Amino acid sequence: MHFRIKDGVTLDLLPTKQFKTIGIKVDFVAPLQATAITARALLAQVLETSTARYPTQTALARELSRLYGASFGISVLKLGTNHVIRLTCSLVDEQYLDHFTAKQPLFEQGMALLREVLFAPLLPNGQFEPTTFTQQRQNLLTAIKSLDDDKQYLANRRLQELLFTGQPTQAMSALGDTHVLNDLSATDILQTYHDMLAHDAVHVAVVGDVTEARAKAAVADWPLADRAIGDTDPYYRWQLRDQVQNGDDEAPVVQAKLNLAYQLPIYRDDDDFLAAVVFNAAFGGTPLSLLFTNVREKASLAYYASSSYNPFTGTLGVQTGIQAENQQRVMAIIAEQLAAVQRGELSEKLLAEVKASLLNARLAALDSPQRRLTGLLNTQLTHLHEPLESWQEKLAAISVADVSRVAQQVTLQATYCLHGGVQGAK
Template identity: 75%
Template structure:
């Protein structure tokens, strides 16, 4: 159920008695701007920490505990051309509790908590609390740096930087960059806060045993003004480079990380979208895939080998953990697998098994309220919605020829290897 609350503010209600909780998700969405990514990430950290009513993390945690262990969090993410600040809250459906005594139901209390976080932050003297701001800026700095401790994450980020050189909105992490972070002031974050509340598109989604009247009544307590939102193309469309971009770094790692990036210009609203999903799953996206079977299992050249497809950026990336001296052989075998699919050398039985695994994954997602909520943003941004029956039909209709056609559009654009040198490899 998709409802327009006011200009630029929409509600997705997924009424169900399936779960014992009620999940709430609020997305503030705006076009990516390199200058704003870091500030929005820091704002999310500050808002998540305190409100006027709950000025410390301890006070906020105590309130969640009093709400029968409700959960709450704020994250930032990039989806194609858009940057999202996402608030989530999950509360127990008090109808499942034997002795719920409070006059106000837990859903309304959850909505009131989100209202306090968004509209009544800790703003002594009209600006963010200096101690909280400084601490959260340091916490974000630590978080950005610690991400690089995950060497596969680091390799993938550097691959993105090579692939999207000169395009900072795509090259940059959703958390922003350290240099900008060090320059941000509390006044900058306050400006970002007011800008977000006034201008971002707002997508609210709720899942659980709750009526439309209850949700709209709770939202009516939020002082969200109408906003003018133009319908932005969420897809990042880009021109491939004529020359392969290659990156290589030394690091104290035993297991080298070899990542590859392909342009796969098939987007969520394209007719070939489902064929691209199946192609990625068959190529490297599942344990049944060619990369897993032939690079990891048969050739024993990789500790892991997988691929990911993004229908918002038209890219497919391959991630492998290898011995450094095997880089050329691994790249050659990966290319062999792609060439085989491009030539139509696809086992019908494997295709059927991959389609079954994708359907099973989709069905398992129906048991996760969080995944169901998260899927609503994609539907809002793309204006593409499919029932389970339609999705299943589209999946099962994909043929060998469809996968071959999509595979032929994959074009290798960049490679990156993070390694300790051949002499340091196991």
């Protein structure tokens, strides 16, 4: 059920008695701007920490405890050409509580808390509280730096920087840049906050045993004005480069991280989208895949080997953990697996197994309130909704020829290896 609340403000409701909880998600969506990514990430940190009514993290935690252990959080993500600030809240459905005596149901209380977070932040003297701001800026700085401790994450980020050289919105992490972060002031974040409330597209989504009337009433008093939202392309489309970009760095790692990036110019709205999903699953996206079987299991050249497909950026990534001296052999075997699929050398048995695993994953997602909520934003941004039955029919119809046709559009664009300085790693 989809409703327009204001221009640029929507509500999606998935009424169901399937769960004993009620899930709420609020997405603030803005076009990606390199100058704004860091400020929006810091704003999310500050808003998550306190409100005028709950001025400390302890006070906010106490309120969540009072709401029978409700969960609440704010995160940021990049989705194609968009940056998203996402608030999530999960509450017990009080009809499953034996001794619930509050006058107001928990769903309404949860929505009231989100309203408090969004529209009544802690702003003494019209500015974000200085101690809170400084602490959260330091926390974000620590979070960004600590991500680099995950060497696979670091390798993938460096790969993205190579792949999208000169395109900072795509190269940058959703958490932003440490150099920009150090220069941000509380005044900057206040401006970002007002910009978000005034201009972002707002998508509210609810899943659980909630009626249309209750869901609409819960957002009716949120002070959101109409906003002009252009029908922008959510997909980041980019030109193929003539040369592969290569990079490597030394780091104190025992296991080298070799990552590869390809262009796969098939987007969520393309006819071949589902075939691209099947290709990725067969190539490296599942434990059944060619990369897992041939690079990791048969050749024993990798601790892990997998692939991922992003239909919002038209990219395919391969991630491996290897001994650095095996880099060229690993790259050769990966290239062989891709070439084999491009030639149509994919067994019907593997194709059937991969399609069965994708169907199981889709069905499992129906049992997850958060995954169902997350899927709603994709539907909003792409204007695409595929009923399960139709999706199953399309999946069943995908042939080896379809997967081969997709594979033929895959082109290597960047490689990056993070290694311990072993001779021959470069």
